[in-house]
Amino acid sequence: MKAGTRTSCPSHQYCQTTKVGFPGGMCSGGCEQLASGEACGAIAILQGFNDCLARNRPFGECLAQNTRPAGLQACDDNTSCRADYICNKTQSGKGVCIPPYFLFQLRVDGHPKPI
Numbered sequence: 001m002k003a004g005t006r007t008s009c010p011s012h013q014y015c016q017t018t019k020v021g022f023p024g025g026m027c028s029g030g031c032e033q034l035a036s037g038e039a040c041g042a043i044a045i046l047q048g049f050n051d052c053l054a055r056n057r058p059f060g061e062c063l064a065q066n067t068r069p070a071g072l073q074a075c076d077d078n079t080s081c082r083a084d085y086i087c088n089k090t091q092s093g094k095g096v097c098i099p100p101y102f103l104f105q106l107r108v109d110g111h112p113k114p115i
Contacts, residue, residue, distance in 0.1 A: 010035060022099065029071040039074035041096030042067040072096040
């Protein structure tokens with residue numbers, strides 16, 4: 001899918017929209033209902049994650065304490081993510097497609113408090 005296009009998700013998934021920071025949308029669901037082409041990864045719980053960073057806690061601590069399992073599009077050497085996403089290796093060794101800003105949310109000047 002091209003960046004900035006709307007997405008529709010399978011019935012067992014929910015579309016995370018641009019309103020919560022996903023340009024073009026991102027489909028996610030529970031790990032218990034994975035369909036073909038999906039794998040279990042993790043996504044940040046936005047409120048807790050952002051609040052943790054705003055309190056100047058270490059990035060690894062915030063990530064460890066504020067993520068939840070999520071069924072996401074699978075990727076590997078033969079299956080690419082859409083152009084604006086990256087393939088991230090999960091703890092199980094499988095790849096899932098996520099926006100690159102999930103991995104690089106550090107700012108030199110500190111993380112602002114959420115509005």
